Amino acid sequence: MLRVGLTGGIGAGKSTVASRLEEHGALLIDADAIAREVVEPGTPGLAAIVAEFGDEVLAEDGSLDRPAMAERVFNDEAARGRLNGIVHPLVGERTAELLSGAPEDAIVVHDVPLLVENHLAPSYHLVLIVNAPADVRVRRLAESRGMPEADARARIAAQADEQRRRAVADVWLDNSGSPEMVRTEVDTLWSERLVPFEANVRLRRPAPWNRELVEHDPAWLDAARRALDRIRLVAGERVTRADHIGATAVPDVPARDVIDLQLAVRSADDVDTLGPLLADAGFPPAMSPAPDAVSRAQDVVWHGGADPGRPVALRVLADDNPSARRALLLRDWLRADSDARAEYARIKREHAGVSGADHPRYAEAKQTWLNDVTAKAERWAAETGWTP
Ligand SMILES: CC(C)(COP(=O)(O)OP(=O)(O)OC[C@H]1O[C@@H](n2cnc3c(N)ncnc32)[C@H](O)[C@@H]1O)[C@@H](O)C(=O)NCCC(=O)NCCS
Numbered sequence: 210m211l212r213v214g215l216t217g218g219i220g221a222g223k224s225t226v227a228s229r230l231e232e233h234g235a236l237l238i239d240a241d242a243i244a245r246e247v248v249e250p251g252t253p254g255l256a257a258i259v260a261e262f263g264d265e266v267l268a269e270d271g272s273l274d275r276p277a278m279a280e281r282v283f284n285d286e287a288a289r290g291r292l293n294g295i296v297h298p299l300v301g302e303r304t305a306e307l308l309s310g311a312p313e314d315a316i317v318v319h320d321v322p323l324l325v326e327n328h329l330a331p332s333y334h335l336v337l338i339v340n341a342p343a344d345v346r347v348r349r350l351a352e353s354r355g356m357p358e359a360d361a362r363a364r365i366a367a368q369a370d371e372q373r374r375r376a377v378a379d380v381w382l383d384n385s386g387s388p389e390m391v392r393t394e395v396d397t398l399w400s401e402r403l404v405p406f407e408a409n410v411r412l413r414r415p416a417p418w419n420r421e422l423v424e425h426d427p428a429w430l431d432a433a434r435r436a437l438d439r440i441r442l443v444a445g446e447r448v449t450r451a452d453h454i455g456a457t458a459v460p461d462v463p464a465r466d467v468i469d470l471q472l473a474v475r476s477a478d479d480v481d482t483l484g485p486l487l488a489d490a491g492f493p494p495a496m497s498p499a500p501d502a503v504s505r506a507q508d509v510v511w512h513g514g515a516d517p518g519r520p521v522a523l524r525v526l527a528d529d530n531p532s533a534r535r536a537l538l539l540r541d542w543l544r545a546d547s548d549a550r551a552e553y554a555r556i557k558r559e560h561a562g563v564s565g566a567d568h569p570r571y572a573e574a575k576q577t578w579l580n581d582v583t584a585k586a587e588r589w590a591a592e593t594g595w596t597p
Pocket residue numbers: 218219220240241244274275276278279282289292293296297300321322323364367368
């Protein structure tokens with residue numbers, strides 16, 4: 210099962226995107242719909258709300274008076290917290306029930322308005338954000354639902370801002386244009402990314418690694434952070450540390466578009482136990498990515514990434530493996546020393562130009578250089594008091 214988290218601010222176009230994904234065959238779980246279901250007349254949810262807020266939040270027919278409740282909570286953070294405290298756990302339980310009944314090969318799209326606010330991003334294989342500027346959203350909500358501008362703005366103020374959404378977005382869908390435009394983007398996302406991603410997770414096979422050397426992309430740091438958040442969630446208390454390592458972690462240096470990650474855990478047993486859990490989270494077992502010394506290091510287990518849109522190479526090892534410290538030392542020394550970075554970049558370009566970045570000769574040249582500079586990096590560590 211592939212779990213896709215779909216979110217965006219009020220009126221951004223989540224329902225528009227969700228219904229297109231459903232047309233393609235996704236199984237939709239709609240948090241707003243569940244939030245209504247768990248407070249229907251006769252439910253313990255509605256009883257809890259009445260106990261907390263009093264009878265005045267009930268309509269004449271005994272159902273929740275939603276406009277009255279909205280008036281109450283969207284201008285009062287404490288009251289909103291109390292309502293969320295009642296409704297969100299009930300929504301969570303019902304969601305877990307629906308997820309457990311989903312077929313093994315389902316692509317589940319979970320439409321959750323408060324995904325960012327409730328820190329849920331790392332629990333999905335992929336987070337999809339739909340966005341449109343606030344003024345556009347306010348206008349659309351007024352036109353389509355007759356929502357007064359002040360009400361729309363109060364809800365926008367109660368939600369995460371664009372920067373927080375960007376930080377967790379694996380895919381950012383701009384819905385400031387026509388509905389047709391965003392639907393076309395969804396079509397491509399479905400066929401080129403979600404369908405193969407689901408198959409890779411189910412069959413426990415990594416997406417292919419890219420071969421060519423490309424210039425440093427600052428987006429690598431964000432992609433690494435998102436992957437590490439997922440890995441930490443899976444590893445739980447077994448994790449000693451989880452890091453972005455390798456060439457993509459160093460500015461100015463060209464690299465293959467594959468994010469190198471390192472997960473250090475308490476013991477060799479933990480490395481084995483984590484294998485299937487990492488695979489379920491979208492990091493299936495993989496071959497060592499290149500025939501170099503780092504890849505060949507003793508007692509390292511390799512995983513890849515199942516997402517065709519984001520190749521990764523994840524090494525999992527016990528925290529007392531000397532190779533863990535070395536990867537961090539080389540990364541931090543290169544980050545600190547611009548001359549060393551320039552030299553490293555030159556070696557990589559020269560050899561990739563001759564043999565291609567997937568050629569053993571390239572890996573060997575790169576590795577020889579890294580071996581040669583280890584003594585320098587160690588001196589730097591001693592002088593600066595560096596510790597991993
Ligand atoms: C306050 C309530 C009764 C207002 O009902 P109403 O029918 O007007 O709105 P509806 O539930 O359809 O929500 C519409 C949109 O409002 C926004 N919104 C709703 N609740 C919240 C909240 N607690 N915080 C921020 N935004 C919210 C979301 O963008 C949502 O998509 C209702 O929204 C509610 O019970 N909210 C608390 C539960 C919740 O957080 N639901 C959101 C997803 S779990």
